[in-house]
Amino acid sequence: MLKEKIHIAVPTAFFEDESLNTQETISHIRDLYNQGVKSVLVSGTTGEQHSLSLPEKTDLINALELEEDLMSNMEIIFGVASTRQKEAEKLAEKISHTKIAGIMLGYPPYVIPTQEEALIYTKRIIDHSNKPAILYNNPGRTGFDLSEESIIELSKLDLVIGIKDAGSKEKVEQIKSGMRKNDFYFYAGGEVDLEEKISHGYDRLSSIAGNVSPEEISEWFQTMLMKQKISRQENEKIETIMDQVYEGNAIVNLKKIIHQRGISMGTCRSPIGNN
Template sequence: MNKNHSFIGSNVALITPMFADGAVDYESLNLLIDFHVDSGTSSIVSVGTTGESATVGVKEHLKIINHTVKYAAKRIPIIAGTGANSTSEAIELTQEAKNLGADACLLVTPYYNKPTQEGLFQHFRLIAESVNIDQILYNVPGRTAVDMSVDVISRLSEISNIIGIKDATGDLSVIKQLVEKCPEDFLLLTGDDATAVDFLIAGGHGGISVTANIVPKELQKVYLSVIAGNTDLAKNLNSNLENFHKNLFLEANPIPVKWALHKMGKCDKGIRLPLLELSNEFKSIIEHDLKELDLV
């Protein structure tokens, strides 16, 4: 592992903080960027799923990336979420993110239109050929209704600027196949906090995490401990976070994590329709988790 060392370990899928009326709160965004710089997070994913890419318009999407890149000022690498279900739109977003100074882009499989496996290959191939920036594939069938095969990922891994994949299947048989079929320097990142330690033990290099929004320093220690071969320490440290890994998905992400950060005093509780504030029935569960970790 050499060319992708920036993204080894814990990368945060950062929320986009908003005021109660849904406007982006750039001051809180600055504080969150500082929080991750200070905590040793490997990189920030800007406007991914957790950053509400599905609720912001294209101009605003690019404005958030631009602000994040500028404020981070090379203190931490920025991965821009630029996936789309239209190949031409994904190319446009990826090119703009490169122009704005992002270090890499995260590209989700095209959702809703259910392309074939060959369609997925051609989609990602064309984006990679069109924009000369490091690109990370993102497979999350639970949200997109399409599951990219290991064979297609393996074929794409041979393209020089496709440097890795975020696998959010939670299926540990997938990581074993990826280790076997992809080049050694192809970055294997998990997008499933609940199975992250086992993913890393099986040969993964890190994760793009929701939980890292809440406990970045602690999660980085878990990930780097596994990578260093200290699996017992990692499992012990991770046992304190297991409830959080699970409970941050009591409702659709990022509903619970945004409410948790609000309770920690790190942002307002704004979120955009069709997403709503966390349901009252779940608030005591998240609050209990925060108290257990001395975060409130």
């Protein structure tokens, strides 16, 4: 079971020719670990997942497995999604033989499966991974929207522990009212409109800004979860962080900031980062 209320969705490092740089990806994760971060999402929600080939994702997993401290002391979640279900199943099978703590199960872009097809896709990938799974519903990027009924049905699976970006306030309320599972979590994707999302029932965070300010973002999120008042000073600090990360393209900004701190995350894969 995934216990951490917040994980950081880490960007993937690339060389200047846009090939995968596993060493610097791991260096960033190790740096977050040294700052006290307890959970990260790799190959997940920073917009780079679908640009990575199955061999590249496998290389990332192999590199993680060599990091005994990270694998033993962090909750490492790995993003699993593909336009081709067979490839996602192969990746899930690979993950099943590792210490990876869980998967973020995304849906294929563009092809727009039916709800029934998406249910079969989900169940087969979970069967192959045999790991706790967070469903990832992102219709703005994929064109596919997992319905309330599908989410409720999938929540009955023991290994499905939550969903990231379930949808509108009304959708969250309907899911909660139709669900018997108490330990099902709602993950907010990033920090934008986070306070509003918490008021609608979101109780966990898949953080973007935590890549550069993990302690500040964690404290801010925990304060809101406990419905405590946030000081003016803390609000100003968070506003500065949000401006740094979200003004423009968040992933491009993250990589620049991380690079300034001594870890070369390299470029993004074009067209992201085009000037």
